[in-house]
Amino acid sequence: MFFAEKLLIVGTCHGVCTCASASSRFGSAIQGWDNTGANGANLSFPEEFGIAHKSWLIGTINAAPTIFGLASAWAADPVNNLLGRRGTIFLTNLFVVFPVLAQAFTQNWQGLMICRLFMGLGMGIKISTIPVYTAQSWVALGILVGFSSNLCFQDIGKNAWRFQLVAAFAPAVPMLFIIWLCPESPRWYLKKNKYQKAF
Numbered sequence: 001m002f003f004a005e006k007l008l009i010v011g012t013c014h015g016v017c018t019c020a021s022a023s024s025r026f027g028s029a030i031q032g033w034d035n036t037g038a039n040g041a042n043l044s045f046p047e048e049f050g051i052a053h054k055s056w057l058i059g060t061i062n063a064a065p066t067i068f069g070l071a072s073a074w075a076a077d078p079v080n081n082l083l084g085r086r087g088t089i090f091l092t093n094l095f096v097v098f099p100v101l102a103q104a105f106t107q108n109w110q111g112l113m114i115c116r117l118f119m120g121l122g123m124g125i126k127i128s129t130i131p132v133y134t135a136q137s138w139v140a141l142g143i144l145v146g147f148s149s150n151l152c153f154q155d156i157g158k159n160a161w162r163f164q165l166v167a168a169f170a171p172a173v174p175m176l177f178i179i180w181l182c183p184e185s186p187r188w189y190l191k192k193n194k195y196q197k198a199f
Helices: 003-041 055-073 076-103 109-153 160-169 172-181 186-191
Strands: none
Touching: 055 109, 076 109, 109 160, 160 172
């Protein structure tokens, strides 16, 4: 195998890696974005639908995605077994895209509630699938890069095995530095009573 072909394999790995990373980020960000969008909408939809003085109803409408999300999370395993990780993420995003769009066109609180329930149906399965997909994809990608590295060093002579073993340090070294550019988990900050840093 020529060096250029070996380089092409590594380049393809980078593209797959970037795509998986972006998918995970967007998939997880949807959850937070909806929560903040609902917080802003709370200032006006209760007035428009005539339920401004029914705080329990407003709370139920806001909690609808979480309620259905909790129920639908139990379906994550069978749906993942049937459709695979990507198919599941695609399907559940349909439950996030269309109900979210429909929310903007509802004419009463019942319609808004139904949209938010359907959104929760997708979110519960999606939020429990994305971390599994990411974890499984990255390990598989590491295996692919490891085999590609073995191919790169296979023809260098009797010390090839040394290079093949030591190559695994390559992703660990940048990680020592890159990790400090990433934000800490807000949940960890909250557990340590560092509320300002969590936000």
